[in-house]
Amino acid sequence: LHTRHGGRTIVTDKLAASFVDSWQDMLIKHPNIQVDILDFRDMLEGQAAYFASNRATEVDLHNLEQAYNNLIKAYAVCELKEMVEADVAFHQTIAEASHNVLIIHLSATLLKLINEHVTRNLKYLNGRLKDRSQLEDQHLAIWTAIKDRMPEKALEASKRHIDYVKVSMKASAEDQERIES
Numbered sequence: 001l002h003t004r005h006g007g008r009t010i011v012t013d014k015l016a017a018s019f020v021d022s023w024q025d026m027l028i029k030h031p032n033i034q035v036d037i038l039d040f041r042d043m044l045e046g047q048a049a050y051f052a053s054n055r056a057t058e059v060d061l062h063n064l065e066q067a068y069n070n071l072i073k074a075y076a077v078c079e080l081k082e083m084v085e086a087d088v089a090f091h092q093t094i095a096e097a098s099h100n101v102l103i104i105h106l107s108a109t110l111l112k113l114i115n116e117h118v119t120r121n122l123k124y125l126n127g128r129l130k131d132r133s134q135l136e137d138q139h140l141a142i143w144t145a146i147k148d149r150m151p152e153k154a155l156e157a158s159k160r161h162i163d164y165v166k167v168s169m170k171a172s173a174e175d176q177e178r179i180e181s
Contacts, residue, residue: 034169041160044107045091048070049154051098053146060097067093068143075136084119085148090139094146121169131168138164 035077056064074086086109095107111118138161145154 007013007081038162038166044103044113045162046155046158048095048098048103048107049142049146051100052094053149053151053154055099056097056146063098064093064143068111068139071139072136075132080119083122084115087118087122111176121165134164
């Protein structure tokens, strides 16, 4: 971790190599791991949102507001790469605002590894205006609960978001199966 003046802590890549290798190995050996990933994200991101709601500094809240605004801009442009980067950055900013070293590190490592997972989900949802709108509303609910210092609501909003992603990933997989058959 590298702490910057003003209270912001970022995760460096110094420990990532060996840690990432074991995660990548697991993902390769278990190609149908999507549900497990979402369960893990539910636990990790929900707790990060909960802690961020309690622990975020003014600098963290400013960074989170910027990350949220970047996410909304990326969704408006509808460029998949920008949407994925902004989505991942938003969730990582929440992890950083949790001020829990393990959550920050696990989140950064996991989000790097599941980029394909996020890309596939957003690609599916990007073509569906209603779904994209739902995602925007969910991210707003998470951001608002953290900003308003409501940890239970932050946890609940995060869980609703992951539940929605689970449902959409299942629908995406079913659509892909139909296309392939």
